[in-house]
Amino acid sequence: MDDIRNYVKERYAQAIKNKSSCCGSGGCCCGTTGASGIPSMTRGNYDGATLEKTPEQMADQSFGCGNPFTEARIHPGETVLDLGSGAGLDLFLASEMTGPYGKVIGLDMTDEMLATAAENLKGIENVSLVKGYIEEMPVESNSVDVIISNCVINLSPDKGKVLKEAFRVLRPGGRFCVSDTVFLRPVTERAVKNLAAWSGCISGALRETEYAEKMREEGFEEVEVRRTKVYSFPDAMAAMAFPELSGEERNEINGSLASAIIMGKKPL
Ligand SMILES: C[S@@+](CC[C@H](N)C(=O)[O-])C[C@H]1O[C@@H](n2cnc3c(N)ncnc32)[C@H](O)[C@@H]1O
Numbered sequence: 001m002d003d004i005r006n007y008v009k010e011r012y013a014q015a016i017k018n019k020s021s022c023c024g025s026g027g028c029c030c031g032t033t034g035a036s037g038i039p040s041m042t043r044g045n046y047d048g049a050t051l052e053k054t055p056e057q058m059a060d061q062s063f064g065c066g067n068p069f070t071e072a073r074i075h076p077g078e079t080v081l082d083l084g085s086g087a088g089l090d091l092f093l094a095s096e097m098t099g100p101y102g103k104v105i106g107l108d109m110t111d112e113m114l115a116t117a118a119e120n121l122k123g124i125e126n127v128s129l130v131k132g133y134i135e136e137m138p139v140e141s142n143s144v145d146v147i148i149s150n151c152v153i154n155l156s157p158d159k160g161k162v163l164k165e166a167f168r169v170l171r172p173g174g175r176f177c178v179s180d181t182v183f184l185r186p187v188t189e190r191a192v193k194n195l196a197a198w199s200g201c202i203s204g205a206l207r208e209t210e211y212a213e214k215m216r217e218e219g220f221e222e223v224e225v226r227r228t229k230v231y232s233f234p235d236a237m238a239a240m241a242f243p244e245l246s247g248e249e250r251n252e253i254n255g256s257l258a259s260a261i262i263m264g265k266k267p268l
Contacts, residue, residue: 172267
């Protein structure tokens with residue numbers, strides 16, 4: 001597990017130094033080859049009004065693949081935990097939603113990401129940054145109202161452990177509402193490798209059905225996996241994005257991967 005985490009850590013340390021440096025080389029989410037028409041994982045996730053109130057550099061430093069707030073319905077005064085909080089865009093947005101009586105915790109394992117978030121969030125008092133792993137959260141049990149996350153759990157070598165920890169730290173009635181990548185059907189290893197090279201982020205993505213099953217196994221109720229973006233690669237685009245694949249293999253990839261919001265609740 002440590003090998004994978006160290007690899008991911010290095011890639012994200014590099015990525016935040018030079019936002020797109022790891023695109024196409026595996027290890028961090030990017031999702032664009034530059035070919036027009038191919039959907040991007042990191043772009044277009046937030047509406048104009050949200051971006052308008054967000055410091056520009058934070059939006060540019062976002063490596064998410066969706067917007068967990070569309071379903072999270074965060075209320076003033078709540079405690080929010082962001083798993084793999086990166087440079088802090090979602091922490092910034094959550095801090096506004098929870099307000100002065102709320103609390104927002106950003107958990108990340110990468111020093112460079114934590115340092116960038118600290119700089120970006122200077123002066124915002126209801127946010128605290130914590131260094132640690134999402135598989136062993138340094139967070140008190142039954143203390144969190146809402147867990148959010150954006151394109152992080154797919155990177156974990158032990159997703160069962162992450163979900164177990166998420167369940168532990170949520171208070172009874174607490175909500176889990178994360179954006180992540182999921183496979184919509186089984187794909188060959190070659191397809192997974194090519195998609196990972198394209199996006200840098202999906203090699204560990206679960207099937208959507210498997211995600212829901214694992215959530216239920218840990219005790220979550222009201223589990224739902226709602227697709228938000230299905231990554232389609234029409235013929236000409238697929239040829240550009242995956243030049244070494246056959247037509248049949250490109251067909252296999254087309255529409256096999258999606259961003260989704262994964263939701264669940266810890267029973268009361
Ligand atoms: C794809 S980026 C997403 C960052 C942020 N959520 C966003 O939307 O921009 C993944 C982040 O998760 C962190 N991360 C990945 N695996 C982790 C783990 N096992 N424990 C803690 N943090 C992790 C990385 O350091 C990185 O900051």
